[in-house]
Amino acid sequence: MASRSVLGDIRRDLEAYVGSKIRLRANKGRKKIVEREGVLEGTYPNIFTVRLSEADSVRRVSYSYADLLTETVELVVCTASGKETKFEAHSR
Template sequence: MAAKGILSAIKEDLDAYVGKKIRLKANRGRKKVIERVGILEKTYPNIFVVKLDEKKNSVRRVSFSYTDILTEAVELTVCREDGEVKICGNKS
């Protein structure tokens, strides 16, 4: 039950940043880490969706679960004009 509360708290944190530009750092295993910039498009009960601007005419959407943030497989950072603020992931 405690884990469910933690996951809902992560979702609530992300809800405040829907539509904002974020930096995504995802560990894909075997020392493969991707870093991209995109827009936090939508949060759902079990997943969230990030719209990535890969190329000028190509848009790609990726989704992650809130568990990915809890296990630190994904880190999210809000990109702001006055600096970046880490919202989820490793807080160090």
């Protein structure tokens, strides 16, 4: 299990991108991979939330920082200038 300090570091790194547009790629198991675009809405002690704007509604999904660490979830941050940066969660 990842230590609390590693997960805390991931949270602090992710806080810099709150409000930014992101591309999300999540492995849901059984060969099902979900790719969506949304906005990083918030970071909390154990999870972070993403607001997904779909055709007729707005959904919010949440993932744990351990999902980033185990690469079950991958994030690409899209900046205003059009540059894309893959968010890397490294174990220390």
